[in-house]
Amino acid sequence: MQKLNLHFSIDDVLKSLIEVSDRNLKLTDHWFFSYLYKIYKIYNIKTCLYLFYECKINGKIRDLREIKSLKNQIKENWLHFGAHALNYQSPPHKISITLQKEHIEKIYKEIIRFAGTKYLAKNVRLHEYSECFEIKNTLKKYKIKSLFTTDRKIGSYRLNKNNSKELLKKGITKFKGQNFIRTDLRVENMISNTPKKNSILIDEIFKKKKFLILYTHEYELKKKKCRFTLDTILKTTFSKYKVNSMIS
Numbered sequence: 001m002q003k004l005n006l007h008f009s010i011d012d013v014l015k016s017l018i019e020v021s022d023r024n025l026k027l028t029d030h031w032f033f034s035y036l037y038k039i040y041k042i043y044n045i046k047t048c049l050y051l052f053y054e055c056k057i058n059g060k061i062r063d064l065r066e067i068k069s070l071k072n073q074i075k076e077n078w079l080h081f082g083a084h085a086l087n088y089q090s091p092p093h094k095i096s097i098t099l100q101k102e103h104i105e106k107i108y109k110e111i112i113r114f115a116g117t118k119y120l121a122k123n124v125r126l127h128e129y130s131e132c133f134e135i136k137n138t139l140k141k142y143k144i145k146s147l148f149t150t151d152r153k154i155g156s157y158r159l160n161k162n163n164s165k166e167l168l169k170k171g172i173t174k175f176k177g178q179n180f181i182r183t184d185l186r187v188e189n190m191i192s193n194t195p196k197k198n199s200i201l202i203d204e205i206f207k208k209k210k211f212l213i214l215y216t217h218e219y220e221l222k223k224k225k226c227r228f229t230l231d232t233i234l235k236t237t238f239s240k241y242k243v244n245s246m247i248s
Contacts, residue, residue: 005211006237007246008039009048009148011084011125013218014055014064021068032218033079035227040078043238046245048121050084053107064110071116082121082144083107091128093158101138108142123148123181123246125215131158133178146172146179148213151186171209187216191229198229199236211246212237 016032019025027033036047054063070079085091086103095103111120124139125148126132132139132147139147149156155164159175166173167182174180184205190198205212214233220226237243 003210003242003244004206005246006045006243007048007123007211007213008045009050009121009123009125009213009215010221011050011127011215011217012052012088013049013084014052014062015057016218017051017064017067018057018062021066024068027070027073027079032221035221037078039230039234040076043234043243044245045234046078046080048080048082048123050082050121050125051107051111052084052088052127053086053103053110055087064107064114067110067114069114071114074115074119077119079115080119080121081111081115082124083111083126083142084124085127085130088127091130092126092132093128093130097134100132100135104135104138104142117143120144122146125183129157129183131156131175131180133158133176136176136178139178146181148183148215149180151183151213155182156180169208171211171213181213183215184213185215187214187230187233188220188223188226190233191225195232195236198233199240202233202237203240206241213246 016030020027020030028037039045051064054061083104090103092100120143122143123146124144129148129150131149149167155167163173163175167180171182185201202212216226
């Protein structure tokens with residue numbers, strides 16, 4: 001059985017963290033984190049959460065400063081945290097380099113406060129697949145080795161054509177000193193497929209490379225059909241291949 005790697009991550013995360021803090025819940029008593037803990041226990045999947053600094057919840061702007069310490073609840077190494085964007089309206093590629101750096105610093109200040117430095121994600125997907133190679137030194141400061149690019153056939157939006165071709169062929173590339181990894185599949189886009197079709201999609205990816213990059217969004221995972229689809233994908237993939245959880 002071939003040995004392969006799987007990375008699973010979730011974008012646009014904040015609401016679930018706010019709810020846990022507001023209600024003083026254990027992570028595993030909340031629907032979002034209990035599901036992630038379940039797939040960790042079954043498949044040893046270490047989920048990466050990419051966080052907004054702020055978002056509107058019930059008509060009020062809430063932010064990461066309100067998150068209570070989670071350090072004692074993540075010691076099993078089942079969650080990793082990384083930046084996504086200041087908010088939904090501020091994808092890094094649409095703002096100045098100065099603001100990009102400020103937003104990254106702002107997010108990581110809070111992540112380190114409530115989660116420490118041990119569980120910082122080494123691979124990060126910035127909002128709208130922002131390919132922010134200009135701030136590579138700021139990213140390195142927070143242990144970020146690679147940025148994820150789009151799952152679309154274009155390969156990349158800001159890199160050169162050779163880099164885009166390399167992403168499509170090998171899933172990885174390097175541009176101006178920054179590593180990039182191609183995102184493969186978005187769970188919510190697989191819901192309408194048959195299990196067989198999804199299995200074939202994954203087979204085709206594993207024919208080209210030895211790792212699979214799978215992701216979804218916090219608001220999508222709340223839907224039962226999204227969780228059911230992910231459960232089916234994981235069960236099929238782990239039964240067919242020897243899969244390790246790709247290091248954050």
